[in-house]
Structure formats: C-alpha cells, structure tokens
Amino acid sequence: MEQFELKQIKDLLDVNLTDLVTESKKEGFRFLERLINDYKNGTNNFSRSGEFLYGVFNKEGLLIAIGGINKDPFSTNKRIGRLRRFYVSKDYRRIGVGRSLVTRILKDTSEHYESIVLYTDTEHADKFYTSLGFIKDNNSLKSTHFLKL
Numbered sequence: 001m002e003q004f005e006l007k008q009i010k011d012l013l014d015v016n017l018t019d020l021v022t023e024s025k026k027e028g029f030r031f032l033e034r035l036i037n038d039y040k041n042g043t044n045n046f047s048r049s050g051e052f053l054y055g056v057f058n059k060e061g062l063l064i065a066i067g068g069i070n071k072d073p074f075s076t077n078k079r080i081g082r083l084r085r086f087y088v089s090k091d092y093r094r095i096g097v098g099r100s101l102v103t104r105i106l107k108d109t110s111e112h113y114e115s116i117v118l119y120t121d122t123e124h125a126d127k128f129y130t131s132l133g134f135i136k137d138n139n140s141l142k143s144t145h146f147l148k149l
Contacts, residue, residue, distance in 0.1 A: 004064070004097060006104055009046075009053045012039045020063050024087050032066070035085040044070060050081065050112030054104060056088075056097055064089045067101050069109050072117055074142040081113035082143070102132055110149050117143035 009015055012035070021032045038044035046053040046068050053068035067086035071078055083105065088098040106116065118134070119142060120126060126144070130136060134145040 005057045009055045064092045065097050079114040081116045083118040115148045117146045119143050
C-alpha cells in the first residue's frame with residue numbers, strides 16, 4: 001500500500017494543482033478552477049474560524065486529492081458546514097484516500113458545526129457519501145446530502 005500524506009493547506013498558491021485541475025476538467029468538473037479563482041480573488045480562502053482546506057499528497061509529493069469545509073454560505077445557521085471542492089484523482093479512488101480525507105475534515109470541524117451539507121450530481125459521489133453516513137436529501141436546491149454530527 002502506497003503511503004500518503006494528508007495535511008492542511010495553509011496557502012493554496014503554494015500547491016501545484018495543475019495535474020488535478022486538468023484531470024478534473026477532462027471529467028467535466030470545473031469546481032477546482034473555481035477553487036483557485038475564488039482563492040485568488042479572496043471570495044473563499046478557507047480562512048474563517050471552522051474552515052479548513054486539506055490535500056492528500058503521494059510519496060512523490062504530488063497532490064492527489066483535495067477537499068475543504070466552509071460555513072455554509074447558503075444558510076443563515078452558522079452551525080452548518082458545507083463540504084466543498086472535494087476531488088480525488090482517478091488513479092487513487094476506491095483505496096481509502098477519499099474516505100480518509102472526509103474523516104479528517106469531519107474530525108477537525110466537529111466542534112464548529114452541528115451538521116454538514118454538500119452538493120453532488122454524480123451517482124459515484126452519491127454512493128461514496130452515503131457510505132460515509134451522509135443522508136440523501138433533495139429538499140434543497142443547494143445541497144443533496146447532509147450529515148448530523
């Protein structure tokens with residue numbers, strides 16, 4: 001089993017995201033581009049209390065997964081967090097990388113939030129999140145799943 005390093009990203013601009021962004025775009029996802037743009041223009045840099053951005057790096061130091069949590073910008077309840085910008089490289093899926101990343105995010109944010117929401121529109125992600133205990137909920141246009149902490 002390959003070794004991975006999961007760590008908090010303090011400055012996104014210090015991380016090489018090129019390969020992950022290219023791969024995600026080939027799959028039709030644009031949210032990693034939005035992550036970079038929002039970070040650069042200051043609209044979302046995961047720096048408020050209870051907000052974190054994490055990366056998983058392989059033994060060569062390449063970023064293979066990323067994900068973060070913000071206070072849910074679509075809710076007035078400050079105790080609701082939103083899992084955001086979550087992506088795992090295709091070569092590293094289904095071996096526990098994503099599960100480790102979500103587990104770490106939930107552990108580090110449990111004191112800040114009472115529930116976590118997220119939005120996904122893929123069947124694979126739906127299965128992944130429900131396997132982690134998230135409940136599918138289509139009552140909101142802005143989220144598809146939630147988890148009570």
